[in-house]
Amino acid sequence: MQLSRILPEVILTLAGILIMLVDPLLTRAASRKPVGWFSVLAMVAAFAASVWQLSLAPGTAYFGVVQTDAFSVFFHLVICGTVLVALLAAIDSVRPETHDMGEFFALILFGTVGMLLMTSAVELLLVFIGLEISSISTYILAGFRKRTGKSPEAALKYFLLGSFATAFFLYGIALTFGATGTTRIAAIAAALPHSSTPILAWIAVGLILIGLGFKVSAAPFHVWTPDVYEGAPSPVVGLMSTAPKAAAFAVLLRIFYGAYPAIQQHWWSLFWILAAVSMTLGNLAALRQQSVKRMLAYSSIAHAGYLLVAFTSFSPAGIAAAAFYALCYVAMNVGIFAIISHVGGYDDQLWSITDYRGLAYRSPVLGGAMAFFLLSLIGIPFTGGFFAKFYVFSAALQSGMFALAIIGLVNSGIACFYYLRLLTALYAKPAEGSPVLAVPRMSLTLGLAILLSASATLLLGVIPRTSLDLAQRGASAFFSTVAVEKPAPAATPVLKGQ
Amino acid sequence: MYLVIFFIFGTFCIAGALNLLLQRHPINSALSLIVVMTSLAVLYLLLGAEFLAAAQVIVYSGAIMVLFTFVIMLLNAGEEERTRGSRAAYIVGFPGAAALLGLLTYIFLSLRAPLGNAQLGGGTLVTTHDLSRVLFRDLLLPFEVTSVLILIAILGAVVLARRES
Amino acid sequence: MVVPIAYYLVLSAILFSIGVAAFLIKRNIITVFMAIELMLNAVNLTFVAFAHRWHQVSGQIFVFFVMVVAAAEAAVGLAIIIAVFRTRNTLNVDQVNLMKL
Amino acid sequence: MNGLHLWLIPVLPLVGFLLNGLLGHRLPKALVSTIALVFTAAPLLLVLRVYDSFSALSLPYIERHAAWIATPVLHADFAFALDQLTLVMLLVVTGVGFLIHIYSVGYMAHEEGYWRFFAYLNLFMFFMLTLVLAENFLLMFVGWEGVGLASYLLIGFYFKKHSAAKAGMKAFILNRVGDFGFLLALFLLIVHFGTLSFADIAGQIAQHPEWQGGFLTAVALLLVLGATGKSAQIPLYVWLPDAMEGPTPVSALIHAATMVTAGIYMVVRTHAIFDRAPLALMVVAIIGAATAFFAATVGILQTDIKRLLAYSTISQLGYMFLACGAAAYSAAIFHLLTHAFFKALLFLAAGSVIHAIGGEQDMRVMGGLRKHIPVTFWTMTMAVFAISGFPPFSGFFSKDEILAEVFRSPDGGPFLWAVGLVTAGVTSFYMFRLWYLTFFGHLRLQPAHQEGLPVAIDDELLETEHSTNGHHHGAAHHHTHHIHESPSSMLVPLVLLAILSVAGGWIGIPNSLGGGDRFGRFLEPVTHGTGAPPSFEQVSIAMRTGAPIPTAEVPPRPEDPRTERKLAGCSVLAALLGWFLADTLYRRKPELPARIAAHSRALYSLVLNKYWIDEIYGFLIVKPLLILSRYALWGGFDRGLIGGGGHFLAGVAQGSGSILRRIQSGNIRSYAGWLAIGAAAILLLAYFGFGAHLHLGVG
């Protein structure tokens, strides 16, 4: 039954189509919340289907185009879970008078299909199409708040630069095809050592990294991030800063570890530099930000950097660390944006750190949850953020990346400065008549969203075992399907010259 | 002969592209782009990709560029003014583009021998049968998924272009 | 009478770079978008050339899919441009800079 | 033997302290004083019991209780030791202490914080007795610091006055300077002996005759530093005059009779070390002589009766130091004993005078009091004669013994003896000055004295000195105060002490005067040498040649009764001379002092201002330290460098952040520019791939 390999995608597609069919039948005045609930249900079903996929023996389907294994299921779960929270947060945060609510949910569902396909695809063409599906749906969602100038501008920037980067990505695929004559990942890995033109593949990895680096907003391909985060509606930012990134990271792992292990010497230094630059640039630039969303945009750049650190360690531990980091990162980020989309309002009435002063006075739960997510972003123990950083840097150090680990951890020290600015603001005394005092009560769905993401973040920090096991299974599944020889540099001891 | 045709249409391509670059009115640029695309269709033919050559003309030159022109007309876009928005684009962008070109050209030329030659009608002609077998069997799933992509595009276009009441 | 495949590739590289340059230079959003189309076309040429090298149909099919994607992108992109034009009343990229720093 | 229970001696006053301290504010005054007296009398009785059974004891008698500070390598126990020296000290402390307690009942009767006073007094007794009984340095240090604390509390008893609180603080901090030396000495002892027990250390020293000088000198000098603090010697004496801010019984008990002698006690107690450190002994002798003379000269011009007595105390302590320096330990203790009697008496009598005239302390406004307060007058007369060294008063014998020992001492010799002799004359002079000013002539106390003082001297000085008066009895009925003799609770101790001042010296009449030096022989087991204090020449020769330093048993010093009798005659003469001068200046020609003052203005003001030592200390030590702390350390280093460094780093980070933010120009084309350059960089990297360089890490 080949359909079982793409069951979550099928469920979501059908749900999306159903929404599109039903939406026109509803009156203009009718609340679209049931539609939202329906999409939540669909997402839960997709989640369940992914869990079920775990029981399948790893394998491919549709002539070797998709592959379900622990790796893909792990990311399926990450993505479905994230989108689920984002949906819950969006149901009440997107302004009710917006008439495009039906389309909004449908787009999210379709976009999710794209992301899911990205993680399970082992054919670059399908990766490309999945990427486009998720990208295009995000472009549209970013421009959803049409009344202000910022939202369409964000969509435009995202769209133009995104397409620009996609061209690079595509060029990379083309050169890969040129070097090996195939676009199947396993076949590429097999053909690459015998290629008569391996130089093409060297360039190809660079080009692919540019395209995907853009998606995960790694410096120097991050430039779109702050502007788009600022302009896009907060519920959408919560979504697009998490799930598509997780998918892109999955693709990065799949492509680089699946297709290009043979030329690892040519790409791991790229990751090294990308990681170092992203961490440093993201954190430093965030220091002076006043806008909460822009600050978090820079923070997400830095986090992409931390995650990329894991790529430099060429080991199952590294892959597991990267996957785990992606999981923790999306959990906390989607949570914090759920809060921001509620507190800041659909039109970002509250946007600066000063505006957030005293949130914990207004609502201890919202303030506390936000503080908790911030602490996790800092990497405080007993939050997912801590273990994520821990695994990543542990993996890096085990491969001898001493300098990179130090850069990273010093960065995480710098990072607490701006997180703490927000955090202490939350607990400061609000000014008289501050808009923060007018923040509406938390709705049920938002509460659910926060509860889900917060408990995920907490559990990842206290008992990371289950998810880590899955990530490790994914990583090892990976290494077993793709026979990889351990490259030379990683085997040498850390500190030469002693 | 083959080389000559290649150079002729190659030159057309580059000229069209440069013209796109240099023209200040979007319509002119669009027309230049059509030139590029059509020339490319010829080159596709030279490379033995008849189906693509046709698709290039139909989809690109026909559909997409028409859409462009339509929007240009719709928005009544005039000549672009030479605003000075960005120094970075020139200072860092052009060296970047130049380096890109230089590096790629250097690599491709250095790989001339291993990459081999293209022969007119060389190899086996790609039949529709071959095409459809790949398209509808090996790549069935991507093909189906493309429908989702198109659906999204439609949806998006509708949502974005719809005026908010 | 042969043409080295490298020539095709160089041609595509030139087109791609011109596309990049056009993206950098052009002020009109629609033209900028065209630059992207140019880049995609350049990539397509690469694909076709390599398909020729490897005698692989899948290369050509890839191009076909790129065309479809490009069409979809064009639809969405132009819709976005229209949306921007509605709020900002301009098509100049330099004036689309509400958000910065 | 089990029944001795030495621990009870210090602990009983502690109980008194706790009772009064915790409950005193709720108890009636009578009960408070009863408690205080009972818990002071009880140790006295215990001591007397000990005294009674003393001859039957095997000495030293050591009583060990729990460990106090105990690590595997260092042990200091709550252990009490009893020997002859301890017994003498115990008798002095409990005896004089008890008398002063009685006196205080009357003296403090109208004071606020009555209970507090007695609680502190008992606390003092506890610590002083601990100090005296301690078997090791560390426990002694407990008492040492503890008496300092009690002194601090009692000096600052009138804490509402700035001057009193400040004086207490000054006393404590200067004592701490001394304690610094004491602590370092302890550390050195730990390093070299691994123990702090007196007996162990003395034993080890005895076992190692080759130990001479060296670290023992260092230890001894550090101990001297400690002693100068507690016993108010140069250079740390400056706190004692200020300590007169405390109530007069406190001055008598703590700042005359007992606490300040702790330094002397300590030197004697540790003389085993000093005996091997001739240099340190020399220093002690010089400090003692210098302090004795110096303080005596300052005493000449003091006008505040208590301050005068304070300088006198410093001077007398100097004598004791001098004796220690001459290795005449029993003489030092003998003088300590007699001094405790007569100086306590002097203070108590002075207190009685002050009490009588309503809180005035300035001698210049007193006069002619002998008829008003005869008992006080007569008892004080005894004390004046005792301190001045007239036979057969107690002071004569002790002072004479010191001078004789100094003269005989190989290192002291005639010069130090001469200093001592001159000091004796000066002492006699200022004591009779006090005597005349207070009790003879006419009472100068009158309402006018508030505006301008009758004897116009340095007004500025008087202002500061004068601010100290008038606290006890309320200034309201100041000048109309009826001059009256003190109550019997105050007079009884006076009389008892007067008897002791007269007769106390008879226990130690030297051989030369036909007495047999019973006191010296009694102390002999404690003060006998553990090795000859070699002369400087011997030591220096040994140091140069590397030969062992000769260490014979102490050769008995040659006694020369004739010389001693001559020396005694000299000191009596000096005392007579002092009396004569005082008689001339303050009884027969009272206008003379002013003329002399006018004549040698510079010297006069130098002495009057106590050689400006306080000011010099303030200017050379306190001020620079405060300036250093405030401006260099706090302002410069802490806020400037550490705080500024933090700000600088933060600024660098934020500044570079701001620069990086500039990339975010908001313009799509420039974004594409960054993408393009980034892409080019990545591709070049991928092509040339210098990954191996990065891999080296930091190593």
Place this chain on the structure above:
Amino acid sequence: MTSIDHNILTWILLLPALGAVVTALLPNRGKLVQSWALIIALATFVLTLHLPTHFDYNHPGFQFEINRIWIASPPIRYHLGVDGLSVWLLVLTGFLAPIGVLASWRAIDTRVKEFYSLFLLQQTAMLGVFLALDLMVYYAFWELSLVPMAILIATFGRDHGSRASSRAAIKFFLYTFIPSALFLVGILALYARTGTFDYVEMKARLTQGTVFGSEAMWLISLSFLVAFAVKVPVFPLHGWLGDVFSEAPTAMAMVVAGKLGLYSLIRFHLGLFPFESHRVAHWMILLAALGILYGALVALVQNDLKRLLAFGTVSSLSFCTLGIYTFALNGLDGAVFHILSESITGGALLVLFGVMYERYGTYEIERYGGLAARVPRLATVFLLSTLALIGLPILNGFVGEFLTLSSGFAVSHLWGSLGTIGVILSAAYMLWMVQRVFYGPESPLVHRSPARDLATREHLALWPMAILMVLMGVFSPYWIRVIDHGVHALSNTPAVTHNAAAAALVHGRPPVREGE
């Protein structure tokens, strides 16, 4: 071992954590939250008392151990245990908690639930630091302890969430977090080589001496050292303490400095890096001596009570550092003992400051004066604490000071003597402050305000500490006996490290490590 002994550590850890959760759920009614927090704190304290009373002196190494797998790969173990080093520190932490609650009883009047919830969380974190024997678990608690602290400072600071409070909180966090990040690198590097996070195992492997080159080991040991030294804080890394002391609520200021950092220095710096810590010892002794003087001198010129105490604390804690790096048994015993006494004495003074602030609303020394006559009981306790702080014998401060200074002196006469000057200066700054605040005529502020002496609750908070000051001063062997059990192995007194290191100490050269 009874079943209690098996689980006692888990209970100690869990109780305040559960208490924190329940606190957050309690209704905000009357003094319910306070009472609950008090009960939990007291119960935790009682639990910690189980440890010294059931301590087995004949059992070397750790006791009451729990050792279970937490995460299989990387191997992180839930490994808890106590030895003589940590046992009193745990009791101390337990002891200070109820006092902290009492001290905050009235001072914290808004958002009570958050306060006590975070307070108990902080309690858990600190207990965890002392208990953890797995480096990752330890690190987790170490970092966790920063969070409630920072939030509490920011929210419940002097002026309830003013900007100064925020700044102090951020300063505190950055100061401690950034070195901790490097510290994490150090831990991970150790793990990368030894393959374990378990303290005992790692110690065994490191002392084999073949794990690292000496340079790498040196760098790693430095990363440990700096992180701990900032937390202590060791001069000149004390930049955060002044602000934190002056801004933090009393209950937090009581626990922020000293014990965590010093404990870690002993346990991990000395424990894991015997050779490297010897190598750095001279510098640490130098810094300690300078810190004693510097802190005291700067305290002398402070105008703010809390800042004065902050610098006093720097000075006082430097005694501990001094003692630790002498590697002498006396020094180590004294250092640990001094941690205890410093925490109690400093805590008492902070509570007293808080009491004064509640009455007079200021920490400025200048505005006080003549307080002793108005509030004699407060003055009495204050004076007692002051005397304990300046190291008066038979009060707790003396024992530690004496032991540390004496062993410091034995190691280096010069620096030991310099440190001893601290006893003069500490008397100077404390007594001068006492004189200005309590003595002399009443200041206008004191005169105007009603005289309220200590209330029952304040008595309850203060007297246990006051009594302990005396008890610890008089019966110190009771504590030191246990402490000694823990630090004995770290001292130089027995053969401390492998012979090469010992020989190097004699000859002043680093030993040649195997495998270079």
